[in-house]
Amino acid sequence: MSETHVDIFPGTTELVAAAAAKFVAVVTAAQAARGSAAVVLTGGGTGIGLLELVRKEPGDIDWSRLDVFWGDERFVPAGDSERNDLQARQALLDHVPVDPARVHPVAASDGEYPDPVEAAAEYSAAVHAHLSEHGAFDLHLLGMGGEGHVNSLFPHTDAVREDHELVVAVTNSPKPPPVRVTLTLPAVRRTRHVVLVVGGAAKAETVAAALAGADPADIPAAGAQGSESTTWLLDTPAAAQLPR
Helix, strand or coil, rough: CCCEEEEEEECHHHHHHHHHHHHHHHHHHHHHHHHHEEEEECCCCHHHHHHHHHHHCCCCCHHHHHHHHEEECCCCCCCCCCHHHHHHHHHCCEEEEHHHHECCCCCCCCCCCCCHHHHHHHHHHHHHHHHHHCCCEEEECCCCCCCCCCCCCCCHHHHCCCCCCCCEEEECCCCCCCCCEEECCCHCCCEEEEEEECCHHHHHHHHHHHCCCCCCCCCHHCCCCEEEEEEEEEECCCCCCCCC
């Protein structure tokens, strides 16, 4: 039975620190239990900030036994600063002895798969191969937009309504850049521990609605649930409309 937890922190600094600690705890527990771990990273200021903290305080993570995926990617050239892959490498991956063969980025728009649908299919093959061997991801980190989007799953879009494919291309994202590749909600649910890291008063109403059981088509974050646990890490403003 999956459990939902809500932890509230006074500010951004404490929120990011808690997310980094959660990363280390889940990865080390997975490696102890199963020999390896797989994480799905997110971008954004908080997502990259927690990776920088993990770099400083990695605990007992064995980097050689870690698989790294991304929840979504902006379909832009490899050197574009908007790529989540590039940001994660600069924050963490370039500074730890991770096995390059176990890092699984989405293809860039100027790479071998210049069509986003082909890039999504190539990434889907990597995701399926991992899940076929290991059964699930161990940790999926997620930020959330003000309207409730997670990864590149926006309200009332074909991508958020996808109930079969694990990876899809998005060609009309309401948030630029418009072309992206994203894991779907079925892929998110193939994760043991889903962690949503959300800050700011502007997101409080959406947080409350998601936790109250909103339709994922309306608020995609409501459908982001782990098979063992779903944890919402919130700062005080983001939690302002939760029931007391």
